Amino acid sequence: RKEVEQDPGPFNVPEGATVAFNCTYSNSASQSFFWYRQDCRKEPKLLMSVYSSGNEDGRFTAQLNRASQYISLLIRDSKLSDSATYLCVVNPANQGGKLIFGQGTELSVKP
Amino acid sequence: SQTIHQWPATLVQPVGSPLSLECTVEGTSNPNLYWYRQAAGRGLQLLFYSVGIGQISSEVPQNLSASRPQDRQFILSSKKLLLSDSGFYLCAWSPAFFREGGTDTQYFGPGTRLTVL
Numbered sequence: 001r002k003e004v005e006q007d008p009g010p011f012n013v014p015e016g017a018t019v020a021f022n023c024t025y026s027n028s029a030s031q032s033f034f035w036y037r038q039d040c041r042k043e044p045k046l047l048m049s050v051y052s053s054g055n056e057d058g059r060f061t062a063q064l065n066r067a068s069q070y071i072s073l074l075i076r077d078s079k080l081s082d083s084a085t086y087l088c089v090v091n092p093a094n095q096g097g098k099l100i101f102g103q104g105t106e107l108s109v110k111p
Numbered sequence: 112s113q114t115i116h117q118w119p120a121t122l123v124q125p126v127g128s129p130l131s132l133e134c135t136v137e138g139t140s141n142p143n144l145y146w147y148r149q150a151a152g153r154g155l156q157l158l159f160y161s162v163g164i165g166q167i168s169s170e171v172p173q174n175l176s177a178s179r180p181q182d183r184q185f186i187l188s189s190k191k192l193l194l195s196d197s198g199f200y201l202c203a204w205s206p207a208f209f210r211e212g213g214t215d216t217q218y219f220g221p222g223t224r225l226t227v228l
Contacts, residue, residue, distance in 0.1 A: 041224070042222070043219040043220060044155070044201075091216070097143045099217055103154040104154060
């Protein structure tokens with residue numbers, strides 16, 4: 001089992017749609033969680049951290065379920081500019097600052 | 112504010128030639144530093160990480176090496192490149208406290224796209 005698993009995608013959605021990405025992680029002691037965005041041929045950039053209580057940043061909502069070891073990202077009112085690959089990222093415990101990256105889910109928002 | 116630089120941005124090298132990629136960080140002290148490789152259409156693979164000058168941990172066996180001659184400088188090298196070394200090489204940094212499970216995260220440089228022919 002991979003340490004971090006994501007929906008492989010690609011997700012093809014029309015502008016204005018709501019889309020949800022899911023991610024599961026295997027290390028129950030993992031301490032912090034993130035979503036990164038990677039545009040084609042660019043570096044990954046931090047989109048948002050994921051907090052236990054859930055958190056929202058504009059059209060983006062992240063949720064964490066520690067009991068199920070599950071993380072989600074919801075994007076409302078999709079824009080063309082949201083097209084990218086979304087990486088689920090986990091900071092496992094006691095690994096000196098290393099992060100575990102999921103393979104990513106590709107999103108394509110169409111006009 | 113902190114910034115991270117990588118160069119060159121792109122590189123085309125013949126098989127068997129040497130490699131040196133450089134990464135520097137500004138605006139912070141004693142950062143953790145990381146080298147990743149991303150093959151075309153694949154996920155990120157951690158190659159090396161460093162928690163201080165001269166301290167390098169290797170994640171996967173390969174013909175690459177890393178060095179940290181200064182606090183904010185991280186270098187990726189190879190004596191002889193293979194075709195399989197082609198990919199997108201990314202350097203990243205995180206604050207030192209992140210080692211203890213802090214809530215901050217890693218920040219990536221713009222990357223070097225390497226093609227070995």
